[in-house]
Amino acid sequence: MTSIKTMVTDLISADALDLILYPTEQCNFRCTYCYEDFSIGRMTEDVQLAVKRLISQQARNVKLLTLAWFGGEPMVARDIMLDVARHAAACASQSGTKLKGIVTTNGYFLTPKIMADFVALGHDHFQVSLDGFGEDHDNTRKLISGGGTFARIWRNLLDLRSTDLQFKVTLRLHLTRTNLASIELLLSKLAEASFRSDKRFVVLFKIVNQLADAPAADTAVLSRSEAPAVLEQMRALASGLDLDVAEPDQIKVCYASRPNSVAIRATGKLQKCTVMLNDSANDVGELMPDGTLRLEPKKMLPWMEGILTEDPSSLACPAGAISKARVASKHRTIPIEVV
Secondary structure (H helix, E strand, C coil), X not given: CCCHHHHHHHHCCCCEEEEEECCECCCCECCCCCCCCCCCCECCHHHHHHHHHHHHHHCCCCCEEEEEECCCCXXXXXXXXXXXXXXXXXXXXXXXXXXXXEEEECCCCCCHHHHHHHHCCCEEEEEEEECCCCHHHHHHCCECCCCXXXXXXXXXXXXXXXXXXXXXXXXXXEECCCCHHHHHHHHHHHHHCCHHHCCCEEEEEEECCCCCCCCCCCCCCCCCCCHHHHHHHHHHHHHHCCCCECCCXXXXXXXXXXXXXXXXXXXXXXXXXXXXXXXXXXXXXXXXXXXXXXXXXXXXXXXHHHHHHXXXXXXXXXXXXXXXHHHHHHCCXXXXXXX
């Protein structure tokens, strides 16, 4: 088992750089539990150029460059994604750097043709979220118009399974108190459709957390006490169906804990966490026009707490540690010396 000390040593390696990129912060879905406000649109041309300059500079300095695309729904702006990815692939080829592309997507646009375009540019890791089978998924993962999304995503997955493209699709299955029977049905349908014999697809179970300011009434969130047993039950069921199941990390390390990971918003703002979008504690700097990162050390430091202390909880969720510290500071007593 990897020790925390070994994990921390790996985290501070200067041989890798992880860039989380928002080509757009708009989305074609309106999921009932989403925490985003969609107030920002496409990445501006100036920011796109700055991202390319950053990639040109860093491709010469690191052994591994990871582009992790986020949103919104990043594939709403796949023209930006492909343009930057082409640039990154060319830079990586020229410098001998390994390029890894990861896309977090709702799967609505993930056709074989689009998959082929990305795979050709070293982008072969995708994560697609599902909330159940059929209407149960559609109840929470809706189009802006209110229409359903499952049928199209399912068609895309079946079409991808029929290709010989080399990729890895993580099916992120969201669990709530009310959709467990539907998730079980989805697992059986995946097995029936031969996904169990295809190692390009892996199942990952995640408990839905209500992060929106205004919780949706129809999202029945599992409690902390319920979650472990439900996760164990679902993993056992999926394994029994011979589906490839992603195992939880023994030591959980959030991307935001990593010193070599930074998120670049569509505006060029630099952040560490993809959830605390409107929290000033998450604003750690700015991408400059010349492609350099202007980072604020004092604002970066709290995100490094887990690295400095080797504390498992801070490594797993630095945002949570920052929030707890903020609450504690409000109630901290300050000793006053009376002369």
